[in-house]
Amino acid sequence: MAAGRSSGRPAKKKGPSKGTGGQVRRGLEGRGATPPAEMRHWFKDKARTERIAREDRGGARRPGAAKPKRSEDAPEYIGGRNPVLEALLAGVPANALYVAQRLENDDRVRDAVRVATERGIALLEVSRDKLDRLTEGAVHQGVALQIPAYDYAHPSELVELAHDAAEVPLIVALDGVTDPRNLGAIARSATAFGAHGLLIPSRRSAGVTGGAWKTSAGTLANLRVARAANLTAALREYREAGLFVIGLDGEGRVDIGDVELLGEPLVVVVGSEGKGLSRLVREHCDVVTRIPMRAAAESLNAGVAAGVTLYEVARHRRR
Structure with missing residues (x-):
């Protein structure tokens, strides 16, 4: 048979053919970027990622974004083996002790677990990622202690504590001190030198x-902290109750060793390292004093300055 015989079917007609009407093009539109792996159904760590997201809901933020405000009744966390052990031994109130999984124990970790067990504090084994989130990226060395929100006293309670102990009142007020580490250091000095x-x-x-808590080395467990809505109003009430107010400021005109009121019922006001005492607080002080020092050192850290001043008050009262 001759090559090219017909197969019985009509040959396709060449020429313009009917298009899709744009259906293919429209189908490719609006799909957006390729989703990340954790959003796909086959992603092996999808459940873990979703759990972490639930735990961190409300806490995650974009780089550079403002840190969300912590609720006043939210618990706090102390991280680090020495700080945690010191806090437990000092009797700091605690809800739970978190220990990292597969942590290499040393004497501090074993002692912390033992003390927590003796005090009936819950022990929880968690991942290091969890500890990182709880301590907000601070160094924790595999252990963290959860403590309840602090229960602040009323300013008048501090005077009552001194009277109950039959001692001359000594109270330390902070004006513009915004670093929690300074507060902890001042609490440590206040406890050492007999403040109420x-x-x-x-x-x-x-x-x-x-x-x-961490900087105080547990001393905040034995020292009451009061909070006032208006610091100058609280100082005014202290003066009406018979206490003298001494302001500590680098621009003071009287050296701390020359102040004649150190043996009296006293409130020592510590200003910030940068700005010192605020104008209104300065106006409510009976004396504004300074720590004499060489000109090479313009100022002292607020915690150090408070320690020097409280030592001078304690030395004067012993004498």
Whole structure:
């Protein structure tokens, strides 16, 4: 048979053919970027990612974005083996002790677990990622202690504590001290030199946070902290109750060793390292004093300055 015989079917007609009407093009539109792996159904860690997102809901933020405000009744966390052990031994109130999984134990970790067990504090084994989130990226060395939100006293309670102990009142007030580590250091000095409590304003001031607990080395468990809505009003009430107010400021005109009121019922007000005492607080002080120092050092850290001043008050009272 001749090559090219017909197969019985009509040959396709060449020429213009009917298009799709744009259906293919429209089908490719609006799909957006390729989804990341964790959003796909086959992603092996999808459940873990979703769990972490639930735990962090409300806490995650974009780089550079403002940190969300912590609720006043939210718990705080102390991280680090020495700080955690010191806090437990000092009797700091605690809800739970978190220990990282597969942590290489040392004497501090074993002692912390033992003390927590003796005190009936819950022990929880968690991942290091979880500890990172709880401590907000601070160094925790595989252990963290959860403590409840601090229960602040009323300013008048600090005077009552001194009277109950039959002692001359000594109260330390903080004006513009915003670093929790400074608050913790001042609490440590206040405890060492016999102060009856700290007074802080409720706004624009460091509070009793995990950082303050850590720096205080547990002494905040034995020192009451009061909070006032208005610091100058609280100082005025202290003066009406018979206490003298001494302001500590680099621009003071009287050296701390020359102040004649150190043996009297006293409130020592510590200003910030940068700005010192605010104008209104300065006006409510009976004396504004300074720590004499060489000109090479313009100022002292607020915690160091408070320690030097409280030592001078304690030395004068012993004498």
